[in-house]
Amino acid sequence: MKVQCPAKVNLFLEITGKRPDGYHRLATLFAKINLYDVLDFTADPGKKGIELEIETEPGLPHLSAGPDNLVVRAAEAFCKAFGVGQAVKIVLTKRIPMGAGLGGGSSDAAGTLLGLAKLFDIKLDQKKKAKLHKIASTLGADVPFFLRNDTFCIGTGIGDRLKPVKIAKSLPYMLLIHPAVHISTAQSYKALPKPLRSDVLTRLSQLDKLVRLLKSGRPVGEWEGLLFNRLEQSAVPEMARVEQARRILAQAGARGVRMSGSGSSVFGFVASHQEGERLLKRLKAYPWNVYLTCCNG
Numbered sequence: 001m002k003v004q005c006p007a008k009v010n011l012f013l014e015i016t017g018k019r020p021d022g023y024h025r026l027a028t029l030f031a032k033i034n035l036y037d038v039l040d041f042t043a044d045p046g047k048k049g050i051e052l053e054i055e056t057e058p059g060l061p062h063l064s065a066g067p068d069n070l071v072v073r074a075a076e077a078f079c080k081a082f083g084v085g086q087a088v089k090i091v092l093t094k095r096i097p098m099g100a101g102l103g104g105g106s107s108d109a110a111g112t113l114l115g116l117a118k119l120f121d122i123k124l125d126q127k128k129k130a131k132l133h134k135i136a137s138t139l140g141a142d143v144p145f146f147l148r149n150d151t152f153c154i155g156t157g158i159g160d161r162l163k164p165v166k167i168a169k170s171l172p173y174m175l176l177i178h179p180a181v182h183i184s185t186a187q188s189y190k191a192l193p194k195p196l197r198s199d200v201l202t203r204l205s206q207l208d209k210l211v212r213l214l215k216s217g218r219p220v221g222e223w224e225g226l227l228f229n230r231l232e233q234s235a236v237p238e239m240a241r242v243e244q245a246r247r248i249l250a251q252a253g254a255r256g257v258r259m260s261g262s263g264s265s266v267f268g269f270v271a272s273h274q275e276g277e278r279l280l281k282r283l284k285a286y287p288w289n290v291y292l293t294c295c296n297g
Contacts, residue, residue, distance in 0.1 A: 001041040001119045005111035006032040006296055007102040008145065009176070009260040009267050012210055013229045014203045015195065019158070023141070024189055027204055028155045029165070029211065030145050033174065034296045037104055039071070039111050040091040041119045047087035050075045056094045059289055063094055070105045070139060074112035077135045082128075084120055097289055099182030101261025103146065109139045110146030151296055154211065169217030171295045172269040173276045175254050178289040179245040181238045181264045188262035191235040203228055220269050224256030232259050242266060245288065252279050 012029040019025060052065040052072050063069070067076075071092055078084065090112065096104030113132050117124055124132065136143035141159040150164040210226035232239070232246075242259055246266045250257045253275070254268025270276040276292040283290045 001115055003039045003041070003111040003115040003118075005037040005039060005096075005104070005107040005146070007035040007037075007096045007104055007107065008032050008142070009102065009174075009265070010229060011227055011258075012207050013231060013261065014200060014207065015189075015192065015230050016156075016200060016204070023158045025157060026155060026159050027207055028159055029207065030142075030153045030155055030159075030162075031171075031295045032146075032151045033176070034293045035096055035102070035176065035291055037096050037108050037111070038093040039108065039115050040093075041115050042089045043119055044087040044089065048085065049087050050079070051087065051089045053089070053091045054094055055091065060094060060097055063098060065092075070109040071112050074109040074135070074139055074143075075116060077138065078113050078116045078132075081131055081135055082116075082120070082122060084116070088116065088119070097178040097265065099184070100178045100265040101183070101259065101263045102178075102265055103142045103261065106140045106142035107146045109143045110136060113147065152214075154207075165211055165215065167214050167217070171214075172220055172255075172271065173273050173292060173294045174267050174269055175249060175252075175276055175279055175283070176265060176267045176291040176293055177245045177249055177283065177286075178265045179241045179286075180288055181241045183236060183238045183242075183263040185262040187236050188231050188234045192231060192233060193235070195230065195233075203230070220255050224269070227256045227258045229259050229261075231262050234262075238264060245286075248286070249283070252282060254279065 008030050010028050011031050014027045015024050016027050017025040050072050054063050054065045096102050136147050144160045152165040153162045206226050213223040242264050246257050249268045257268035259266050280292045
């Protein structure tokens with residue numbers, strides 16, 4: 001049983017407040033992209049427990065396969081919730097950079113939940129879907145998004161209250177850069193200056209306009225200026241490297257260049273696959289992971 005786990009970018013991300021438990025409230029527009037980790041599941045009826053093996057693509061750092069890994073945590077939570085008593089071996093092929101704002105760990109967790117449901121032939125009726133969503137919410141704020149089939153969703157709350165967005169026309173190809181620097185999500189939020197309430201309200205109206213234009217299939221020139229990420233204003237030292245990548249990507253000709261999530265990846269749109277290939281060759285001169293991709297809807 002194999003499952004593909006897509007990465008995501010945030011086409012828009014605003015911080016709308018802070019909850020008493022310390023989590024920030026968001027208004028974001030998620031978009032899944034064609035960059036995938038892969039999970040391979042094998043059940044062993046004669047044994048118990050979860051075994052995780054990780055195969056990491058060249059250029060990415062080593063990732064622990066221990067009990068702290070989101071795949072292991074998701075698998076253990078699933079087996080407990082659904083009464084699975086046999087061993088499962090999971091092989092994770094890691095292609096999505098970590099600490100990059102691309103949701104790789106969250107996508108792997110969701111893929112684990114969905115993959116195990118298929119492996120053990122558990123029919124996901126509404127009650128069982130609700131149980132999966134509950135597990136997903138305990139694993140991370142982005143995990144519920146990756147449980148859904150939708151390519152685009154508006155996320156509110158901590159990003160877990162989701163509203164699908166149907167977009168009439170495919171978005172242009174996208175260049176994605178991971179500038180080989182890791183940004184801690186917690187530190188990124190901590191180092192963010194508090195925005196003015198009037199600015200937040202202006203940005204939220206900007207999100208509404210962005211969604212309307214995307215829904216109606218308008219060209220990139222009409223909505224590139226509406227893309228936004230508040231966390232680009234975070235005062236973490238690593239942001240200098242992100243800004244450098246954003247500047248170089250924009251100078252190369254990409255449009256609507258923004259950081260995804262809490263960083264450090266940046267993305268921008270190109271006119272065609274051919275132009276993307278040309279820019280990809282140029283950007284490979286930098287010590288970065290660079291991808292030519294698109295939204296997967």
